[in-house]
């Protein structure tokens with residue numbers, strides 16, 4: 001199964017619980033526009049290198065389309081389509097005035113220098129600058145991109161269209177970025193992990209956590225959960241799984257990451273090192289995939305021991321595995337709710353840019369917590385009332401909101 005098929009399956013299962021015509025379903029499932037471009041740069045050694053770039057604009061009934069840019073070797077049209085549709089349901093679940101989009105380049109950024117990544121980003125903007133804008137489609141960071149990439153993107157876009165920092169979010173704070181955007185996804189994930197555990201009648205101290213991926217989302221989630229007294233017993237990045245059954249020293253791991261090349265955990269020897277694939281199968285209460293999609297499938301679902309899975313990553317569980325987990329009584333907090341903190345603070349950044357006004361960090365955090373908590377309550381209630389999984393409940397809320405917007409607009413917008 002490929003990524004978009006998985007997202008469509010979840011959409012269809014949720015739509016089956018709602019009264020939606022076949023034509024409306026088809027409209028909501030089909031992306032408005034898909035763009036695929038060749039991006040060519042000169043490497044530092046003078047050789048040419050060609051990459052494929054993508055932007056999928058999924059739906060704009062609720063507002064300008066919003067979604068990150070991923071730089072990763074697996075990026076292709078199918079994955080981008082899947083991620084773009086997730087953005088439509090995600091912005092709707094947390095009730096932001098946005099639609100959904102996603103983009104990226106099929107490239108391994110670890111093989112390029114910073115100057116090459118800058119040239120790549122500028123060349124990509126040259127290809128797609130007419131499609132994006134503060135009122136149409138607003139990119140942001142995702143895997144493999146960060147505030148520097150956002151700054152280059154904005155600078156190149158403004159060469160064509162003039163000053164308008166609201167064209168992209170996740171920028172450096174000194175360059176019209178919002179305070180708190182960098183931590184936002186991990187913070188939101190942490191907040192909702194805490195709420196889920198509380199709702200299940202458990203205490204953080206008794207919930208061992210394993211986190212797959214120690215990048216932007218994984219590190220900030222780890223920091224938040226560590227401060228909230230959760231024992232984090234394992235984290236992983238591409239170099240392996242780092243494990244301590246008594247709880248990892250998160251501060252030390254973060255320092256190691258900052259001080260070492262490419263931000264890798266490679267060489268950290270304050271705990272046991274296990275093979276990469278072991279992380280998902282550890283004996284923990286809470287499992288948090290925070291890296292790639294499609295990591296929990298029919299092939300490994302039997303080996304998952306956690307009773308709570310928090311989808312910090314986008315699309316980490318495929319449908320057949322999701323069904324098995326539901327039947328086993330595993331609580332899965334779905335991506336379109338769990339990791340919505342990033343796009344929520346992106347929205348705050350966009351609002352601040354448009355008003356030429358800056359919020360202090362405590363305001364950003366307070367409004368983030370409020371937005372995430374409200375969405376969590378709505379999804380939890382829907383799940384209880386309709387006796388469906390949290391994923392189905394989140395999709396149902398998202399789909400209903402997009403359907404309502406489409407009907408109010410007269411369907412032809």
Ligand SMILES: NC(=O)C1=CN([C@@H]2O[C@H](COP(=O)(O)OP(=O)(O)OC[C@H]3O[C@@H](n4cnc5c(N)ncnc54)[C@H](OP(=O)(O)O)[C@@H]3O)[C@@H](O)[C@H]2O)C=CC1
Pocket residue numbers: 141142143144145185212213214215216217218236237238239263264276290291292293312313314339340342343
């Ligand atoms: N950034 C954001 O605001 C948001 C991100 N997300 C989602 O969260 C996930 C992570 O994104 P983000 O943290 O931004 O990405 P980053 O690029 O910052 O970090 C990704 C992390 O995953 C690790 N990784 C990659 N492959 C594997 C693997 N096979 N096993 C274990 N670890 C692996 C990387 O390791 P290494 O560094 O060693 O390569 C890195 O630590 C993605 O699914 C993304 O779509 C969702 C909402 C918002």
Ligand SMILES: O=C(O)CCC(=O)C(=O)O
Pocket residue numbers: 066067068069090138139140141142169170314339340342343344346
């Ligand atoms: O911050 C944003 O606008 C989008 C973040 C994103 O790509 C995501 O939530 O998956």
